[in-house]
Amino acid sequence: MRINGATELYGIMGNPVVHSLSPAMHNGAFGALGLNKVYLPFGVQDVARAMTGLRALGIKGVSVTIPHKQAVMAHLDSLDPVAEKIGAVNTLVINNNAIHGANTDWLGANRALSEKINLQGASVLLLGAGGSARAIGFGLLEAGASLTIASRTQEKGQDLAKLLGCSWLPLAEADNITADILVNATSLGMAPQQELSPIAREALANFQVVMDIVYAPLATRLLQEAGQAGCQTVNGLAMLLYQGAAQFELWTGLQAPVEVMRQSLLTSLGCNP
Ligand code: NDP
16 A cells, blocks of 8 residues: 555544554455555544544545434434434445435344345344444334344333334344344443354254344354354444445445455454464
8 A cells, every 4th residue: 555645544543442443344445445444543532523524634535433423413414214214323434525324234233134035025134233233223224124122121122123124022032032133232242251142053044044243253153053054144243244245336426346344354354274
Protein backbone atom coordinates (compact mmCIF):
# COMPACT_ATOMS: atom_id res chain seq x y z
CA MET A 1 0.00 0.00 0.00
CA ARG A 2 1.45 3.35 -1.05
CA ILE A 3 0.08 6.37 0.82
CA ASN A 4 0.30 9.71 -0.99
CA GLY A 5 -1.44 13.09 -1.11
CA ALA A 6 -4.52 11.62 -2.80
CA THR A 7 -5.06 8.70 -0.41
CA GLU A 8 -8.64 8.57 0.87
CA LEU A 9 -9.26 7.76 4.50
CA TYR A 10 -11.74 5.26 5.98
CA GLY A 11 -11.90 3.68 9.40
CA ILE A 12 -13.73 2.06 12.26
CA MET A 13 -15.01 4.03 15.23
CA GLY A 14 -15.71 2.26 18.52
CA ASN A 15 -14.38 1.78 22.01
CA PRO A 16 -12.34 -0.36 22.17
CA VAL A 17 -11.30 -1.06 18.57
CA VAL A 18 -7.93 -2.61 19.20
CA HIS A 19 -9.17 -6.16 18.49
CA SER A 20 -11.25 -5.23 15.43
CA LEU A 21 -10.83 -7.43 12.33
CA SER A 22 -12.26 -4.73 10.04
CA PRO A 23 -8.94 -2.96 9.24
CA ALA A 24 -7.48 -6.22 7.89
CA MET A 25 -10.66 -6.96 5.91
CA HIS A 26 -11.08 -3.52 4.32
CA ASN A 27 -7.39 -2.83 3.68
CA GLY A 28 -7.20 -6.27 2.06
CA ALA A 29 -10.09 -5.29 -0.23
CA PHE A 30 -8.68 -1.83 -1.07
CA GLY A 31 -5.29 -3.37 -1.83
CA ALA A 32 -6.73 -6.15 -4.00
CA LEU A 33 -8.53 -3.63 -6.22
CA GLY A 34 -5.58 -1.20 -6.25
CA LEU A 35 -7.66 1.58 -4.68
CA ASN A 36 -5.84 4.55 -3.18
CA LYS A 37 -7.66 4.19 0.12
CA VAL A 38 -6.64 3.25 3.66
CA TYR A 39 -8.74 2.06 6.64
CA LEU A 40 -7.68 2.83 10.22
CA PRO A 41 -8.93 2.11 13.78
CA PHE A 42 -10.36 5.13 15.63
CA GLY A 43 -10.82 4.57 19.36
CA VAL A 44 -13.52 7.13 20.15
CA GLN A 45 -15.04 8.24 23.45
CA ASP A 46 -16.70 11.52 22.45
CA VAL A 47 -18.99 10.74 19.52
CA ALA A 48 -20.12 14.33 18.86
CA ARG A 49 -16.56 15.60 18.53
CA ALA A 50 -15.55 12.58 16.46
CA MET A 51 -18.38 13.27 13.99
CA THR A 52 -17.23 16.89 13.64
CA GLY A 53 -13.71 15.58 13.10
CA LEU A 54 -14.82 13.18 10.35
CA ARG A 55 -16.38 16.08 8.44
CA ALA A 56 -13.44 18.41 9.05
CA LEU A 57 -10.85 15.87 7.92
CA GLY A 58 -12.72 14.78 4.81
CA ILE A 59 -12.88 11.14 5.88
CA LYS A 60 -14.91 9.19 3.33
CA GLY A 61 -16.44 6.31 5.22
CA VAL A 62 -16.55 4.79 8.68
CA SER A 63 -17.70 1.55 10.27
CA VAL A 64 -19.34 2.08 13.64
CA THR A 65 -19.14 -0.51 16.38
CA ILE A 66 -19.93 -0.95 20.08
CA PRO A 67 -20.80 1.24 21.96
CA HIS A 68 -21.57 3.97 19.38
CA LYS A 69 -24.12 2.42 16.99
CA GLN A 70 -27.01 4.39 18.50
CA ALA A 71 -25.13 7.52 19.59
CA VAL A 72 -23.98 8.43 16.05
CA MET A 73 -27.61 8.72 14.93
CA ALA A 74 -28.00 12.15 16.57
CA HIS A 75 -25.22 13.54 14.36
CA LEU A 76 -26.27 12.44 10.86
CA ASP A 77 -27.40 14.46 7.84
CA SER A 78 -29.42 11.56 6.44
CA LEU A 79 -30.42 8.09 7.57
CA ASP A 80 -31.29 4.92 5.67
CA PRO A 81 -34.90 3.92 6.46
CA VAL A 82 -34.02 0.35 7.52
CA ALA A 83 -31.29 1.65 9.84
CA GLU A 84 -33.90 3.98 11.28
CA LYS A 85 -36.24 1.05 11.95
CA ILE A 86 -33.41 -1.00 13.46
CA GLY A 87 -32.39 1.98 15.59
CA ALA A 88 -28.68 1.45 14.98
CA VAL A 89 -26.09 2.56 12.42
CA ASN A 90 -22.94 0.56 11.63
CA THR A 91 -21.89 2.44 8.48
CA LEU A 92 -21.22 6.10 7.71
CA VAL A 93 -20.89 7.31 4.14
CA ILE A 94 -19.48 10.84 3.96
CA ASN A 95 -19.78 13.07 0.89
CA ASN A 96 -19.12 16.83 0.82
CA ASN A 97 -19.29 17.03 4.64
CA ALA A 98 -22.68 15.31 4.73
CA ILE A 99 -22.81 12.11 6.79
CA HIS A 100 -25.27 9.40 5.76
CA GLY A 101 -25.97 6.57 8.21
CA ALA A 102 -26.79 3.00 7.16
CA ASN A 103 -26.91 -0.48 8.66
CA THR A 104 -25.31 -3.44 6.91
CA ASP A 105 -25.42 -5.91 9.83
CA TRP A 106 -28.82 -7.20 8.70
CA LEU A 107 -27.62 -7.48 5.10
CA GLY A 108 -24.65 -9.51 6.29
CA ALA A 109 -26.80 -11.91 8.29
CA ASN A 110 -29.35 -12.33 5.49
CA ARG A 111 -26.70 -12.98 2.85
CA ALA A 112 -24.94 -15.51 5.09
CA LEU A 113 -28.18 -17.43 5.68
CA SER A 114 -29.38 -17.10 2.08
CA GLU A 115 -26.41 -19.17 0.93
CA LYS A 116 -28.08 -22.13 2.70
CA ILE A 117 -31.83 -21.50 2.65
CA ASN A 118 -34.54 -19.30 1.12
CA LEU A 119 -35.53 -16.79 3.82
CA GLN A 120 -38.92 -15.96 2.30
CA GLY A 121 -41.44 -17.91 4.40
CA ALA A 122 -38.78 -19.57 6.59
CA SER A 123 -39.38 -19.88 10.33
CA VAL A 124 -36.55 -18.67 12.57
CA LEU A 125 -35.77 -19.09 16.25
CA LEU A 126 -33.50 -16.17 17.17
CA LEU A 127 -31.56 -16.49 20.42
CA GLY A 128 -30.68 -13.21 22.15
CA ALA A 129 -32.13 -9.73 22.43
CA GLY A 130 -29.02 -7.54 22.23
CA GLY A 131 -27.86 -5.17 19.50
CA SER A 132 -27.06 -7.87 16.95
CA ALA A 133 -30.31 -9.75 17.56
CA ARG A 134 -32.20 -6.54 16.90
CA ALA A 135 -30.55 -5.93 13.51
CA ILE A 136 -30.81 -9.60 12.52
CA GLY A 137 -34.47 -9.76 13.58
CA PHE A 138 -35.42 -6.72 11.49
CA GLY A 139 -33.48 -8.10 8.55
CA LEU A 140 -35.17 -11.49 8.68
CA LEU A 141 -38.59 -9.84 8.73
CA GLU A 142 -37.56 -7.68 5.74
CA ALA A 143 -36.71 -10.91 3.92
CA GLY A 144 -40.13 -12.42 4.67
CA ALA A 145 -39.16 -14.87 7.42
CA SER A 146 -41.27 -15.47 10.54
CA LEU A 147 -39.59 -15.01 13.87
CA THR A 148 -39.61 -16.21 17.49
CA ILE A 149 -37.17 -14.72 19.99
CA ALA A 150 -35.75 -16.61 22.96
CA SER A 151 -33.55 -14.79 25.46
CA ARG A 152 -32.37 -14.73 29.05
CA THR A 153 -33.73 -11.44 30.38
CA GLN A 154 -37.51 -11.32 30.10
CA GLU A 155 -38.07 -7.57 29.93
CA LYS A 156 -35.40 -6.97 27.29
CA GLY A 157 -36.58 -9.94 25.24
CA GLN A 158 -40.23 -8.96 25.41
CA ASP A 159 -39.40 -5.36 24.47
CA LEU A 160 -37.63 -6.54 21.32
CA ALA A 161 -40.38 -9.03 20.48
CA LYS A 162 -42.97 -6.25 20.81
CA LEU A 163 -40.95 -3.98 18.56
CA LEU A 164 -40.61 -6.71 15.94
CA GLY A 165 -44.19 -7.97 16.34
CA CYS A 166 -43.13 -11.53 17.13
CA SER A 167 -43.39 -13.91 20.08
CA TRP A 168 -40.88 -14.32 22.91
CA LEU A 169 -39.98 -17.17 25.20
CA PRO A 170 -37.36 -17.75 27.89
CA LEU A 171 -34.03 -19.09 26.59
CA ALA A 172 -34.51 -22.19 28.74
CA GLU A 173 -37.55 -23.11 26.61
CA ALA A 174 -35.73 -22.87 23.28
CA ASP A 175 -35.11 -26.63 23.41
CA ASN A 176 -38.82 -27.25 22.77
CA ILE A 177 -39.09 -25.25 19.52
CA THR A 178 -38.91 -26.51 15.94
CA ALA A 179 -38.07 -24.08 13.11
CA ASP A 180 -36.28 -23.99 9.76
CA ILE A 181 -33.45 -21.84 11.10
CA LEU A 182 -31.76 -21.31 14.48
CA VAL A 183 -29.63 -18.17 14.93
CA ASN A 184 -27.45 -17.67 18.00
CA ALA A 185 -27.12 -13.91 18.58
CA THR A 186 -26.09 -14.27 22.22
CA SER A 187 -22.44 -14.20 23.24
CA LEU A 188 -22.73 -17.73 24.68
CA GLY A 189 -19.93 -19.89 23.30
CA MET A 190 -17.53 -16.98 22.77
CA ALA A 191 -13.97 -17.42 24.07
CA PRO A 192 -12.97 -17.77 26.87
CA GLN A 193 -16.25 -19.62 27.55
CA GLN A 194 -16.21 -21.76 24.43
CA GLU A 195 -17.53 -24.78 26.35
CA LEU A 196 -20.97 -23.11 26.56
CA SER A 197 -23.85 -23.52 24.10
CA PRO A 198 -27.21 -21.70 24.19
CA ILE A 199 -29.31 -24.78 23.44
CA ALA A 200 -29.27 -28.51 24.26
CA ARG A 201 -27.52 -30.80 21.78
CA GLU A 202 -30.66 -32.99 21.61
CA ALA A 203 -32.76 -30.03 20.36
CA LEU A 204 -30.59 -29.32 17.30
CA ALA A 205 -32.33 -31.89 15.11
CA ASN A 206 -35.32 -29.49 15.23
CA PHE A 207 -33.56 -27.13 12.75
CA GLN A 208 -32.34 -27.38 9.14
CA VAL A 209 -29.84 -24.51 9.33
CA VAL A 210 -27.96 -23.25 12.39
CA MET A 211 -26.07 -19.95 12.29
CA ASP A 212 -23.84 -18.77 15.13
CA ILE A 213 -22.72 -15.13 14.94
CA VAL A 214 -19.95 -15.72 17.49
CA TYR A 215 -16.70 -15.83 15.48
CA ALA A 216 -14.10 -16.44 18.20
CA PRO A 217 -13.87 -19.39 18.01
CA LEU A 218 -15.24 -20.03 14.51
CA ALA A 219 -16.20 -23.64 15.29
CA THR A 220 -18.32 -22.96 18.37
CA ARG A 221 -19.68 -25.82 20.43
CA LEU A 222 -23.13 -25.00 19.02
CA LEU A 223 -21.93 -25.38 15.42
CA GLN A 224 -19.98 -28.55 16.15
CA GLU A 225 -23.05 -30.14 17.72
CA ALA A 226 -25.33 -28.84 14.95
CA GLY A 227 -23.05 -30.41 12.33
CA GLN A 228 -23.17 -33.72 14.21
CA ALA A 229 -26.98 -33.47 14.30
CA GLY A 230 -27.07 -33.16 10.50
CA CYS A 231 -27.87 -29.42 10.30
CA GLN A 232 -26.31 -27.11 7.74
CA THR A 233 -24.13 -24.62 9.62
CA VAL A 234 -23.12 -20.99 9.09
CA ASN A 235 -20.30 -19.57 11.20
CA GLY A 236 -19.84 -16.01 12.49
CA LEU A 237 -17.31 -15.12 9.83
CA ALA A 238 -20.02 -15.11 7.15
CA MET A 239 -22.06 -12.29 8.73
CA LEU A 240 -18.92 -10.29 9.54
CA LEU A 241 -17.68 -10.72 5.97
CA TYR A 242 -20.93 -9.84 4.24
CA GLN A 243 -21.71 -6.81 6.41
CA GLY A 244 -18.21 -5.61 5.49
CA ALA A 245 -18.75 -6.37 1.81
CA ALA A 246 -21.94 -4.29 1.87
CA GLN A 247 -20.02 -1.41 3.50
CA PHE A 248 -17.31 -1.64 0.85
CA GLU A 249 -19.95 -1.45 -1.88
CA LEU A 250 -21.63 1.58 -0.28
CA TRP A 251 -18.28 3.37 -0.07
CA THR A 252 -16.84 2.52 -3.48
CA GLY A 253 -19.78 1.59 -5.73
CA LEU A 254 -17.67 -1.44 -6.71
CA GLN A 255 -18.37 -5.11 -6.19
CA ALA A 256 -16.54 -6.22 -3.04
CA PRO A 257 -13.70 -8.74 -3.50
CA VAL A 258 -15.35 -11.14 -1.09
CA GLU A 259 -12.77 -13.94 -1.32
CA VAL A 260 -9.90 -11.56 -0.55
CA MET A 261 -11.85 -10.17 2.41
CA ARG A 262 -12.61 -13.69 3.65
CA GLN A 263 -8.92 -14.65 3.51
CA SER A 264 -7.94 -11.44 5.35
CA LEU A 265 -10.41 -12.29 8.12
CA LEU A 266 -9.23 -15.90 8.32
CA THR A 267 -5.61 -14.74 8.57
CA SER A 268 -6.54 -12.30 11.34
CA LEU A 269 -8.30 -15.11 13.19
CA GLY A 270 -5.20 -17.28 12.85
CA CYS A 271 -7.03 -19.78 10.62
CA ASN A 272 -4.74 -19.56 7.57
CA PRO A 273 -1.38 -21.35 7.46
P1 NDP B 1 -25.14 -7.53 23.26
O1 NDP B 1 -24.35 -7.36 24.52
O2 NDP B 1 -25.91 -6.41 22.72
O3 NDP B 1 -26.17 -8.77 23.46
C1 NDP B 1 -25.73 -9.98 24.02
C2 NDP B 1 -26.89 -10.98 24.11
O4 NDP B 1 -26.33 -12.18 24.63
C3 NDP B 1 -27.99 -10.54 25.05
O5 NDP B 1 -29.25 -10.97 24.57
C4 NDP B 1 -27.63 -11.29 26.34
O6 NDP B 1 -28.73 -11.65 27.13
C5 NDP B 1 -27.06 -12.57 25.78
N1 NDP B 1 -26.20 -13.23 26.76
C6 NDP B 1 -24.96 -12.86 27.14
N2 NDP B 1 -24.49 -13.73 28.07
C7 NDP B 1 -25.47 -14.65 28.25
C8 NDP B 1 -25.60 -15.80 29.08
N3 NDP B 1 -24.62 -16.16 29.91
N4 NDP B 1 -26.74 -16.51 29.01
C9 NDP B 1 -27.75 -16.16 28.17
N5 NDP B 1 -27.68 -15.08 27.36
C10 NDP B 1 -26.56 -14.34 27.40
O7 NDP B 1 -24.09 -8.11 22.21
P2 NDP B 1 -24.15 -8.13 20.61
O8 NDP B 1 -25.54 -8.41 20.19
O9 NDP B 1 -23.47 -6.93 20.07
O10 NDP B 1 -23.19 -9.37 20.29
C11 NDP B 1 -23.53 -10.71 20.61
C12 NDP B 1 -22.46 -11.65 20.07
O11 NDP B 1 -22.39 -11.54 18.66
C13 NDP B 1 -21.03 -11.37 20.54
O12 NDP B 1 -20.42 -12.62 20.78
C14 NDP B 1 -20.36 -10.68 19.39
O13 NDP B 1 -18.98 -10.92 19.34
C15 NDP B 1 -21.06 -11.34 18.23
N6 NDP B 1 -21.14 -10.48 17.04
C16 NDP B 1 -20.86 -11.02 15.82
C17 NDP B 1 -20.98 -10.27 14.68
C18 NDP B 1 -20.68 -10.87 13.35
O14 NDP B 1 -20.66 -10.13 12.37
N7 NDP B 1 -20.45 -12.16 13.25
C19 NDP B 1 -21.42 -8.86 14.71
C20 NDP B 1 -21.71 -8.38 16.05
C21 NDP B 1 -21.56 -9.18 17.17
P3 NDP B 1 -29.73 -10.61 27.85
O15 NDP B 1 -30.76 -10.33 26.80
O16 NDP B 1 -30.21 -11.40 29.00
O17 NDP B 1 -28.89 -9.42 28.22
